Amino acid sequence: MRVLLALALVQAVGYLTLRALAxxxxxxxxxxxxxxxxxxxxxxxxxxxxxxxxxxxxxxxxNTIVLAASLxxxxxxxxxxxxxxxGRTSSDESHAGEILALRHPxxxxxxxxxxxxxxxxxxxxxxxxxxxxxxxxxxxxWAFKAKxxxxxxxxxxxxxxxxxxxxxxxxYPQLVPLAETFIASISGGFHEPAIKLLFPCFYVSLxxxxxxxxxxxxxRRYALLCTSLFASLPVFTIYANGGAxxxxxxxxxxxxxxxxxxxxxRWLQEGSSAxxxxxxxxxxxxxxxxxxxxxxxxxxxxxxxxxAWLLYGRTVRSLWPLPVTxxxxxxxxxxxxxxxxxxxxxxxxxxxxxxxQNLIGGLARLPYILRSLLKEFFFKxxxxxxxxxxxxxxxxxxxxxAVRSRFSILLWIPILYVVVLCAIFMVIxxxxxxxxxxxxxxxxxxxxxxxxxxxxxxxxxxxxxxRD
Numbered sequence: 001m002r003v004l005l006a007l008a009l010v011q012a013v014g015y016l017t018l019r020a021l022a023x024x025x026x027x028x029x030x031x032x033x034x035x036x037x038x039x040x041x042x043x044x045x046x047x048x049x050x051x052x053x054x055x056x057x058x059x060x061x062x063n064t065i066v067l068a069a070s071l072x073x074x075x076x077x078x079x080x081x082x083x084x085x086x087g088r089t090s091s092d093e094s095h096a097g098e099i100l101a102l103r104h105p106x107x108x109x110x111x112x113x114x115x116x117x118x119x120x121x122x123x124x125x126x127x128x129x130x131x132x133x134x135x136x137x138x139x140x141x142w143a144f145k146a147k148x149x150x151x152x153x154x155x156x157x158x159x160x161x162x163x164x165x166x167x168x169x170x171x172y173p174q175l176v177p178l179a180e181t182f183i184a185s186i187s188g189g190f191h192e193p194a195i196k197l198l199f200p201c202f203y204v205s206l207x208x209x210x211x212x213x214x215x216x217x218x219x220r221r222y223a224l225l226c227t228s229l230f231a232s233l234p235v236f237t238i239y240a241n242g243g244a245x246x247x248x249x250x251x252x253x254x255x256x257x258x259x260x261x262x263x264x265x266r267w268l269q270e271g272s273s274a275x276x277x278x279x280x281x282x283x284x285x286x287x288x289x290x291x292x293x294x295x296x297x298x299x300x301x302x303x304x305x306x307x308a309w310l311l312y313g314r315t316v317r318s319l320w321p322l323p324v325t326x327x328x329x330x331x332x333x334x335x336x337x338x339x340x341x342x343x344x345x346x347x348x349x350x351x352x353x354x355x356x357q358n359l360i361g362g363l364a365r366l367p368y369i370l371r372s373l374l375k376e377f378f379f380k381x382x383x384x385x386x387x388x389x390x391x392x393x394x395x396x397x398x399x400x401x402a403v404r405s406r407f408s409i410l411l412w413i414p415i416l417y418v419v420v421l422c423a424i425f426m427v428i429x430x431x432x433x434x435x436x437x438x439x440x441x442x443x444x445x446x447x448x449x450x451x452x453x454x455x456x457x458x459x460x461x462x463x464x465x466x467r468d
Contacts, residue, residue, distance in 0.1 A: 006186035014041025016075035035208030043285035138247030146180035163344035283329025362426030
C-alpha cells in the first residue's frame with residue numbers, strides 16, 4: 001500500500017508541476033498531461049532530493065516526506081488559486097472534448113488494439129514483479145547507488161568520492177537512483193519489487209505519450225492501431241537486458257527524450273510559451289537521467305533549430321527561445337555539474353576522446369560499426385519488429401519528402417544520434433565485439449519512439465493507407 005502511495009505522490013507532483021508550468025490557458029490536452037506526469041514527478045522529486053543532498057541535508061525518510069509534502073502543498077496552492085479567479089479554462093474544455101470523443105462506440109479493431117496494449121502492460125508488470133534485479137548494470141550502476149543514497153543518506157561518502165570503492169560509472173547522472181531512493185523512503189524499505197515498479201510506470205507513460213501525439217493529428221482508430229504496434233515492440237516488453245522491466249535507465253531516457261523533442265516540435269507548430277517552459281524542464285531531466293542525455297539534448301536543439309529555419313521559415317533572430325530554454329535547463333543542473341566535477345574519473349572521458357586525431361585513427365573501425373548497426377535494425381525482428389525496414393522503405397520511397405516534411409524533425413534526431421554514436425564508437429578503448437552485444441540495442445531505445453512516431457506520421461500522410 002505504501003508503494004502505491006509513493007507512486008501516487010510521484011504522479012500528483014508531476015501533474016501539478018505540469019499544470020503550473022503550462023498555465024491555465026495551455027493547449028495541453030488531458031491525455032498529454034497524464035502521459036507526462038509520472039516522468040515529470042520522478043524528475044522533480046529526484047532533483048529535489050539531490051539539492052537536499054548537495055546542501056548537506058540528510059536524505060532520511062522524514063526529510064524525504066517533508067520534501068514531497070512541501071512540493072505537493074505548494075503545487076496545490078498554485079493549482080487552486082488561479083481557478084478561483086477564472087472561469088472554465090481551455091484545458092477543461094479540452095478534457096471535456098476528450099470525454100465526448102470517448103462516448104463514441106469503439107470498433108472491433110479498436111477493442112483489439114486496446115486489448116493488445118493492455119496485454120503488453122500486464123506482461124511488463126508481471127515481469128517486474130516476478131523477479132528481482134538481475135541485469136548487471138541495473139544493479140551496479142543504478143540500484144547500488146540508490147542503496148548508498150538510501151542507507152548513507154547523502155552523496156558525500158566514500159562510495160561516490162573514492163575511486164577504489166566504486167567502479168560503476170561514478171559520474172553517471174543520478175535521477176534513477178534518487179527516484180528509487182524516494183520509493184524506498186516512502187515505502188519503508190529498500191525492496192527490489194517496489195523500486196522495479198518505476199520502470200513499468202515509465203513504459204505506460206511512454207505509451208500514453210505516443211498515443212497523445214498521434215491523437216492530435218489522426219483519428220482515434222489509427223492512433224490506437226499505431227499505439228498497439230508501439231506497445232508490442234519486443235525490445236520494450238521482453239528484452240531482459242534493458243527492456244521496460246529490467247531496471248535499466250534506457251527506457252526512462254527514451255521517455256524524456258521523446259517528451260523534450262515533442263515539446264520543441266509543438267513549439268515550432270504552435271509558438272506556445274507553455275511548451276518552452278516544459279522543454280526547459282525536460283532538458284534538465286534528460287541530462288540528469290543518463291550520460292547520453294547531454295548529447296541528446298544538443299542533438300534535439302540542433303534538429304529543432306534546423307527545422308525552424310529550413311521547414312518553418314523562421315529567421316535566425318526569432319530562434320532565441322531555443323538556446324535560452326536549453327541553457328536554462330542546464331543552469332538548473334549547475335549543482336550536479338559542480339558535484340560531478342568532484343567525482344573520480346574511472347571511465348572514458350568522451351569530450352577529451354572526440355578529437356580529430358582520434359577520429360582519423362578510428363576510421364578502421366567504421367566498417368564494423370556500420371555492419372553492426374545494419375544488423376541491429378534489419379536483422380533483429382525479434383527485438384525491433386519491422387521498425388528499421390519500415391523507416392528505410394519510407395525514406396527510399398520519397399527521400400525529399402522524408403527530409404522536408406513538417407514532421408521530419410522526428411527523423412533527424414535518430415539519424416544525428418546514430419552519427420554521434422558512430423563517432424564515439426570510433427574513439428573508445430572498448431572492444432566493440434564485447435560492447436555491442438550488451439549496449440547497442442539499449443542505445444537504440446533512446447530515439448526509437450521518435451522514429452516510430454515519424455513512421456506513423458509519414459505512413460498516414462503518404463497515401464499508402466486507405467481511408468474509409
